[in-house]
Amino acid sequence: MGGRRTPGQRVGLTREAVLRAALALADREGLKALSMRRLGAELDVEAMTLYHHVPSKDALLDGLVELLVAPIAPPAFETVSWQEGLRAYASQLRTTLLAHPNVISLVATRPAVTAQNLQVMEDALESMRAAGLQPADALDVLYAVTGFVLGHVVTSPDGDPVDQLDGLDPAEYPLLAEAVSKTSPRGTEARFEFALDALLSGLEPNALD
Structure with missing residues (x-):
């Protein structure tokens, strides 16, 4: 590998390349x-070079949230209902987060405040308003669905938490043991879909009034 570049040399890097690295x-x-x-070493540039693309460590972390979340933003609800659109969004968000378990905590704790993320949220609210929701309700719905997905992946990143309840003494915990025996074939993904359907049903416009 060649010698380290000077701090001011941009070497063709882009913000997206820095974020992906x-x-x-x-x-x-x-x-x-x-x-x-460490990121500069990964890209074979001086750390100062990165500041041409991300002005601070906080901006880097915000950019990571954007990199993960922005591509799977809720779609325009032109051919599907907003419930169907949000169901697809929730499933894609879950899949993305489970593929990157080391950054789940980052997405859960940092608000999506980059210009791109804010525009994505603006577009989502516009679509949901066109589908009949008021902006305040639409924002609550969007946060509710996102928070639901985050809670799900945080509590079950490595499998179904119900599996940890196998072997309960039915004499001591009769209802819990019965529930586990009857729901264990459902699995994490099916349980996620079941709860998501219940959440979206509760977010019908008449339930928000």
Whole structure:
């Protein structure tokens, strides 16, 4: 590999390339390993070069949230209902987060405040307003669905938590043991879909009044 470039040399990097390298590093070694110095080493540039693309560590972390969330934003509800659109959004968000378990906590704790993420939210609210929801209700619905997905992946990132309840003594916990025996074939994904359907049914416009 050639010599290290000078701090001001941009070497053809883009913001997206920096963010994707940061995501790859976090996926491989966790968020604690993510520093500007380490990321610069990954890209074979001085750490200062990265500041041409992300002005701070906070901007880098915000950019990672954008990189994950923005591409799977709720679609325009022109050919499907807003419930169907949000169901697809929730499923895609779950799939994306489970593919990047080391950054789930980042998405859960950092608001989506980059210009791109804010525009994505604006577009989603516009679509939901066109589908009959008021902007305030639409925002609550969007946060409710996103929070539901985050809660699901945080509590069951490695499988079905019900599996941990196998072997309960039915004499001591009769109802819990019965529930586990009857629901265990359902699995994490089916349980997610069941709860998502219940959530979306409760978010019907007449239920929001």
